Amino acid sequence: MNPSQVYFSNTPILNHSSLNANWLLISTYLKNSDDKNPFIYFSKEEANTIVDSLYSVKKDTTIKIIDNNNPNVVLFIIESFTADVVAELEGEVNVTPHFSKIIEDGLLFTNIYSSSDRTDKGIISILSAFPSQGSKSIIKENEKQEKLPSIPTELRKATYNTSFFYGGYSEFSNFKSYILSHQFQHLEDADLYERKDLTSKWGAYDEVTFNRHLNYLNKEKQPFFSTLLTLTNHEPFALPQKGQFGNKTVEDKFRSTSYYTSKHLFEYLNKAKKESWYKNTIFIFVADHGHRLPKNENEIYNPNRYHIPLLIYGEPLKKEFRGKKINTIGNQTDIAATLLAQLNLSSKQFKYSKNLMNPYAKSFSFYVWQDGFGFIDHQGSLSFDREANKTIYTNPKNIQQNQYKYYLNNGKALMQSVYQNYLDNQYQ
Known part of the structure; x- marks a missing residue:
């Protein structure tokens, strides 16, 4: 059970009043009983200095890739859409050929990593630019997640209409x-679908949701910011018809659902092109997290496990950036600063977000699993296991000592800072 069972309004006080007081008291006590940071490696001042050095820039500027300061923005968060199914990211060939067609006219960021390995953490990282907290999941704690900054909150201030x-x-x-606490005016989920459309284990197949989304946007007032979270590419990797790669193995099931989702994304865009709002709309495609499939390799500590696509597409994208690639290393958390800079809006409230189109921003990423974390840049990467209190992965294997220390200190400082901000309820 969680508070979402009774949340119903965009007005926080109404949702708070709907909670059972006894349940809330016990729940809060249990959560607050664990108030120690297990990732203490530096003094608070030392950790903050290291983190600040990673996100500071000599000049607050941006390369403009959008020729419209007030476009509609449609954000697709794609379930388990690992780089390993995208040929342009050195993934398997022909698993997502329709996504490759979209890439031909979009701007592809080739070195983006997810913050963690679960959807609940991916949503927070993308929409609130707050990295994963390891064993904790801030989205489940209302007294904390409600205080997070978010992209929809900022866009509502800029008179955007919002939906999820x-x-x-x-x-x-x-x-x-989380959705109702962060200025999404309209939420449409399986509760509003007809029973005949809820034929997958998790609800409705992606093509059904895509069609509902199109119908909604055709009536929505511009400018709008709309987020769509897909689900078909999730275990048990089932489809309403025979998959492109069959279903004899879990790897082929995963390939089939990846193919299915990319195909229907492509069809969605072809339908959207016929609508009047399309020419003023930027589409952003990003995965909620990476995956061990379809290659069935990359242990949880391997940075390749977190490698995901980030693609910007649409008519407002300047022609000189269409079909181009950006090799800067970044994270899901960087979407906020990057997007808001394109819209001439401030992103200072997003402490862990850097503008990928600022040439002065440092090129790096940070990823977290249950009890460990890693750091990566263009020279290499490192993963550290808190339980074992040791480094369990480096690339290159014979990493130089100064580089090793740089990666380890950055990873430790980021993990300490993120978890402490989570405990202190301070996110800006």
Whole structure:
């Protein structure tokens, strides 16, 4: 059970009043009983100095890739859409050929990593630019997630109309509480679907949600910011018809659902092109997290496990950036600063977000699993296991000592800072 079971309004006080007081008291006590940071490696001042040095820039500027300061923005968060199924990211060939067609006219960021390995953490990293907290998941704690900054909150200030679409049940992992707490004016999930459309284990197949989304946007007032979270490319990797790669193995099931989602994304765009709002709309495609499939390799500590696509597409994208690639190393958390800079809006409230189109920004990423974390840049990477209290992965294997220390200190400082901000309820 979580508060999403009873949340129903965009007005926080109404949602708070709907909670059972006894349940809330016990829940809060249990959560607050664990108030120690297990990632203490430096003094608070030392950790902050290291983190600040990573995100500071000599000049606050941006390369403009959008020729419109007030475009509609449609954000697709694609379930488990690992780089390993995207040929342009050195993934398997022909698994997502339709996504490759979209890439031909889009701007592809080739070195983007997810913050962690779960959807609940991916949503927070993308929309609130707050990295994963390891064993904790801030989206499940309302007294904390409500204080996070978010992209929809900032765009509402800029008079954008906002919506969130999901073919599953948004009560899952407390998604609904987060969505309603962060200025999404309209939430459409499986609760609003007809029973005949809820034919997958998780709710509705992606093509059903895509069609509902198109119908909604055709009536939406511009400018709008709309987020759609897909779900078909999730275990058990089932489809309403025979998959492109069959279903004899879990690897082929994963390839089939990846193919299916990319195909219907491509069809979605072809339908959208016929609508009047399309010419003023930027589409952003990003995965919620990476995956061990389809290659069935890359242990949880391997940075390749977190490698995902980030693609910007649409008519407002300047012609000189279409079909181009950006090799800067970044994270899901960097979407906020990058997007807001293109819209001439401030992103200072997003402490862990850097503008990928600022040539002065440092090129790096940070990833977290249950009890470990890693750091990566163009020279290499390192992963550290807190339980074992040792480094368990480096690339290159014979990493130089000064580079090793740089990666380890950066990873430790980021993990300490993120977790402490989570405990202190301070995110800006």
